[in-house]
Amino acid sequence: MKARILVLWLVLIGLCGVAPANSPGLNVPATLTPAQGESQNGEIPSPTALAPVRPTRPLPPAAPDKWSLWTNGTQLRGANIWQRIRVPDLDGDEIMGDGYIGPPYVQADFDRLAALGANYVNLSIPGLFTERPPYVLDEGAQANLDSLLQMAANADLFVVISFRTGPGRSDFTFYRDGAGVWYPPELLIETVWTEQAAQNAWAEMWRHTAARYRSNPIVVGYDLMVEPNADEVALNIYNPDEFYPQYANTIYDWNRFYPPIVQAIRQVDPDTPILVSGMGWGSVLWLPYLQPVSDPHLVFAVHQYAPFQYTHQQPGDNRSYPGVFDLNWDGQPDTFEWNWMANYFSRLDTFQQQHPGPQAVNEFGVVRWAPNAADFMRDQIAYFERRGMNHAIWVWEPSWEPWRTVGDKAMNYLLGPDPNNFEEVDNDLLRVILDSWARNTVRPSQYRMSRLYLPLLKR
Numbered sequence: 184m185k186a187r188i189l190v191l192w193l194v195l196i197g198l199c200g201v202a203p204a205n206s207p208g209l210n211v212p213a214t215l216t217p218a219q220g221e222s223q224n225g226e227i228p229s230p231t232a233l234a235p236v237r238p239t240r241p242l243p244p245a246a247p248d249k250w251s252l253w254t255n256g257t258q259l260r261g262a263n264i265w266q267r268i269r270v271p272d273l274d275g276d277e278i279m280g281d282g283y284i285g286p287p288y289v290q291a292d293f294d295r296l297a298a299l300g301a302n303y304v305n306l307s308i309p310g311l312f313t314e315r316p317p318y319v320l321d322e323g324a325q326a327n328l329d330s331l332l333q334m335a336a337n338a339d340l341f342v343v344i345s346f347r348t349g350p351g352r353s354d355f356t357f358y359r360d361g362a363g364v365w366y367p368p369e370l371l372i373e374t375v376w377t378e379q380a381a382q383n384a385w386a387e388m389w390r391h392t393a394a395r396y397r398s399n400p401i402v403v404g405y406d407l408m409v410e411p412n413a414d415e416v417a418l419n420i421y422n423p424d425e426f427y428p429q430y431a432n433t434i435y436d437w438n439r440f441y442p443p444i445v446q447a448i449r450q451v452d453p454d455t456p457i458l459v460s461g462m463g464w465g466s467v468l469w470l471p472y473l474q475p476v477s478d479p480h481l482v483f484a485v486h487q488y489a490p491f492q493y494t495h496q497q498p499g500d501n502r503s504y505p506g507v508f509d510l511n512w513d514g515q516p517d518t519f520e521w522n523w524m525a526n527y528f529s530r531l532d533t534f535q536q537q538h539p540g541p542q543a544v545n546e547f548g549v550v551r552w553a554p555n556a557a558d559f560m561r562d563q564i565a566y567f568e569r570r571g572m573n574h575a576i577w578v579w580e581p582s583w584e585p586w587r588t589v590g591d592k593a594m595n596y597l598l599g600p601d602p603n604n605f606e607e608v609d610n611d612l613l614r615v616i617l618d619s620w621a622r623n624t625v626r627p628s629q630y631r632m633s634r635l636y637l638p639l640l641k642r
Contacts (some may be wrong), residue, residue, distance in 0.1 A: 261303030300620030351381025
């Protein structure tokens with residue numbers, strides 16, 4: 184017995200290796216040192232304090248299963264990545280790369296995210312079936328997802344797969360006002376809200392996805408659709424009280440659309456958590472109108488960008504937190520401070536009282552130049568964590584050089600508050616995020632190790 188335990192312990196040490204933050208070759212500037220923990224005075228450790236070491240490791244604690252990562256307080260803190268199918272005539276072969284999907288991510292992008300303390304990446308990416316009929320497997324999208332998952336695994340990151348697109352839906356739905364302005368109108372595909380065949384194919388896409396990735400230990404969630412939006416794009420409705428009396432249980436209703444997707448997944452994968460949000464682009468405002476299905480592993484997810492006038496303001500608007508400005512588009516000034524946010528978030532409590540279950544914020548952010556953005560982000564994260572919600576910021580950008588200065592990079596928090604700056608700089612908003620990520624304690628390697636040694640120790 185002693186010999187067996189000794190051999191097992193040596194195997195575990197060999198599998199564990201050095202944490203991603205200590206990986207050789209990582210180029211993390213001194214101003215952005217990895218957030219692996221805090222010093223006794225609460226400050227981010229200096230680069231010297233984070234020198235690579237191989238400590239003596241005790242047997243790790245029993246790592247949780249995937250479901251308990253969503254139910255035992257905040258355990259997943261990280262970021263989203265974004266990709267779409269490249270359109271060569273529109274994108275060229277530089278800005279988005281020259282591959283089928285862009286912008287391109289490489290291993291160093293995932294390694295650095297992990298090195299800064301994140302343990303979770305939300306892959307906001309194209310789905311695995313084609314956007315136009317016949318709705319069939321998109322081999323290029325599948326190969327892209329396989330590659331992303333391998334890089335995330337190498338970086339020791341948990342993953343949620345979040346499909347932006349699929350049968351009857353293109354990524355251009357997220358910037359639909361640009362149709363005929365900066366891209367051809369035919370690229371805008373939103374027939375998923377009017378064609379039952381597209382909705383049926385969406386369920387088949389998820390059945391295929393779940394069958395392929397159900398055994399992948401880093402995949403801890405399936406997000407069925409990024410920001411369901413039939414209310415606006417198909418009907419020009421912005422208020423749930425206006426939508427549901429007229430369109431409940433119609434083809435436009437997400438409550439009718441998503442249950443067959445859950446059923447399709449559960450036919451091949453009974454365990455992986457499923458993330459589902461409400462309509463209205465997944466906002467908190469629409470969550471109370473979501474009708475949950477009976478499933479033991481359902482996570483209720485929201486995207487949080489309220490109030491939009493603050494989180495998406497233009498440089499020079501100078502709308503501050505706290506501050507006074509129009510919050511509801513009626514032309515009258517309103518008081519914006521935490522009490523306003525608490526009242527807005529109260530819908531989460533109301534929904535949870537009616538439908539107990541874990542909630543998550545798998546996308547949130549604020550433009551980097553918003554006045555007092557660091558305080559706003561700090562207060563939000565503190566609220567999420569008091570509620571035990573996992574969370575992921577928008578967005579973790581790739582290091583692909585042609586992409587680095589495209590647009591204003593409004594939510595690339597490495598760049599600081601100056602909208603004209605595109606170089607990495609230490610800043611308060613980034614520090615708030617790193618302080619949060621420093622509280623992460625669990626990673627996939629711990630999960631895999633525990634699965635390996637616990638059965639043997641029970642003998």
